Amino acid sequence: xxxxxxxxxxxxxxxxxxxxxxxxxxxxxxxxxxxxxxxxxxxxxxxxxxxxxxxxxxxxxxxxxxxxxxxxxxxxxxxxxxxxxxxxxxxxxxxxxxxxxxxxxxxxxxxxxxxxxxxxxxxxxxxxxxxxxxxxxxxxxxxxxxxxxxxxxxxxxxxxxxxxxxxxxxxxxxxxxxxxxxxxxxxxxxxxxxxxxxxxxxxxxxxxxxxxxxx
Ligand SMILES: Nc1ncnc2c1ncn2[C@@H]1O[C@H](COP(=O)(O)OP(=O)(O)OP(=O)(O)O)[C@@H](O)[C@H]1O
Ligand SMILES: O=C(O)c1ccc[n+]([C@@H]2O[C@H](COP(=O)([O-])O)[C@@H](O)[C@H]2O)c1
Numbered sequence: 001x002x003x004x005x006x007x008x009x010x011x012x013x014x015x016x017x018x019x020x021x022x023x024x025x026x027x028x029x030x031x032x033x034x035x036x037x038x039x040x041x042x043x044x045x046x047x048x049x050x051x052x053x054x055x056x057x058x059x060x061x062x063x064x065x066x067x068x069x070x071x072x073x074x075x076x077x078x079x080x081x082x083x084x085x086x087x088x089x090x091x092x093x094x095x096x097x098x099x100x101x102x103x104x105x106x107x108x109x110x111x112x113x114x115x116x117x118x119x120x121x122x123x124x125x126x127x128x129x130x131x132x133x134x135x136x137x138x139x140x141x142x143x144x145x146x147x148x149x150x151x152x153x154x155x156x157x158x159x160x161x162x163x164x165x166x167x168x169x170x171x172x173x174x175x176x177x178x179x180x181x182x183x184x185x186x187x188x189x190x191x192x193x194x195x196x197x198x199x200x201x202x203x204x205x206x207x208x209x210x211x212x213x214x215x
Contacts, residue, residue: 001098001158003032004089004124006073006082008177009053010046011202012060013194015175017067019129022170023102024066027127027154032102033070033089034061037080041115047181048207050074059197081115086123098161099124102168105134112141121149124162132174136167184208 005020012034020032036053040046046053054071061067072088073080082101089099101124103111108128111117120126126149128136137143151157151164180190185208191199201207206214 001027001029001100002089002093003027003029003100003102003127004035004070004085005032005102006035006037006080006085008040008043008046009034009036009057010048010177011053011056011180011194011198011207013175013177013180013198014192015131015173017060017195018173019104019170020067020102021064023100023127023129023168026168027100027157027166029066029100031066031068033068035070035073035085038074038076039079041079041081042110042113048205052201052205052207056198056201059201060195062197079115083116083120083123086120090123096161098158100127100157100166101125102127102129104129104131105136105138106131108136108142109134109138112139112145121163121165125151125157125160126165127157128165128167130167130169130172132172181208185210185213187213 003023007016023029024032034057036057057069061069073085103126105128130136137146146165149163149165151166154166157164157166175193180193183190
């Protein structure tokens, strides 16, 4: 069973890394593939360049062999639709490999507005990760979808290639890329919210700093 964590990663932080590790351990995943998007469907373009986000992710993932940096969305033009990514992963891993799309509760809140959400569920399970401040089931439509697809025991995910939804509790970490960018813009160091190796890259490139604070 393979976990997939798509994101903007602007920058990657301990909220991503701890969530991925806990899912890996609790769902017995062989690996978690971190998939940085190229063109967001639903939000402004990231502040860091593709090369900078890749360098930060590579630094963050280096210590954990079961974390894989998957750059397939970066090689594709047009909006980075998750459906296209899953089709490409199916071509690589085959029709029967269970794929678990790991998404935070904030992302699940918008899931029904994604490009062809039900087609996504034909290709992968959804693992909705609790996130502080976000109700994992934020609307009646999401509740209905969850009730139709609910999986209550992680081992059930391994018996199907996709189609189920699991709510996953995690150690709650109220960390976001937005907050890290805001701290840096105010001149604060966001140490202990993200790996030091990522902070080193941010400081080297003077990322997220207000222009008048750049050296
Ligand atoms: N602290 C966290 N706990 C649980 N899930 C998280 C956490 N941070 C991010 N995620 C999830 O990881 C995925 C990628 O997140 P993303 O790269 O957008 O980070 P973010 O911190 O939400 O960024 P931003 O603040 O810029 O929106 C999303 O599914 C998101 O919900
Ligand atoms: O495919 C879509 O329509 C779609 C719409 C919104 C978000 N996504 C994906 O959801 C993942 C989390 O997005 P974000 O904004 O939290 O970084 C990321 O991989 C996005 O590409 C995908």
